[in-house]
Amino acid sequence: xxxxxxxxxxxxxxxxxxxxxxxxxxxxxxxxxxxxxxxxxxxxxxxxxxxxxxxxxxxxxxxxxxxxxxxxxxxxxxxxxxxxxxxxxxxxxxxxxxxxxxxxxxxxxxxxxxxxxxxxxxxxxxxxxxxxxxxxxxxxxxxxxxxxxxxxxxxxxxxxxxxxxx
Numbered sequence: 001x002x003x004x005x006x007x008x009x010x011x012x013x014x015x016x017x018x019x020x021x022x023x024x025x026x027x028x029x030x031x032x033x034x035x036x037x038x039x040x041x042x043x044x045x046x047x048x049x050x051x052x053x054x055x056x057x058x059x060x061x062x063x064x065x066x067x068x069x070x071x072x073x074x075x076x077x078x079x080x081x082x083x084x085x086x087x088x089x090x091x092x093x094x095x096x097x098x099x100x101x102x103x104x105x106x107x108x109x110x111x112x113x114x115x116x117x118x119x120x121x122x123x124x125x126x127x128x129x130x131x132x133x134x135x136x137x138x139x140x141x142x143x144x145x146x147x148x149x150x151x152x153x154x155x156x157x158x159x160x161x162x163x164x165x166x
Contacts, residue, residue, distance in 0.1 A: 016077035017113040023070030024104050031103025045089050052080020086160040094163045107131050118152030
């Protein structure tokens, strides 16, 4: 007989916890190679233990054909996550993806323990099926007040300058 054990996570020490899901989907052979290239780079970056990153999980498989892989990260607070996204190597990845999508679509969804959810979908109209929140919610352009994750989460403060200008 197996003894049943039931636990939960005590998050009282993480009052500003942020959970973020990130995923990329290849739409071509070129996109598949782009996924293979970015994977080790992401692993190297998280192994460097950026300040505020509590935990990183990879290999969430949404589909194998075409390849659609993701990861989940837990951050101490939004400021830590935002700071990391405005530094290399993340800033370089984002600029490169925006300039040359290379046959991939990208999406992320961010959840705050204080309330609030934000998302961004790049080339989401190229997805065969709409991922995550787009499966049931209408899409709007990520411009103006919807341009920054900080504003989409309705967090106070100006934060850091965006990686690319609107």
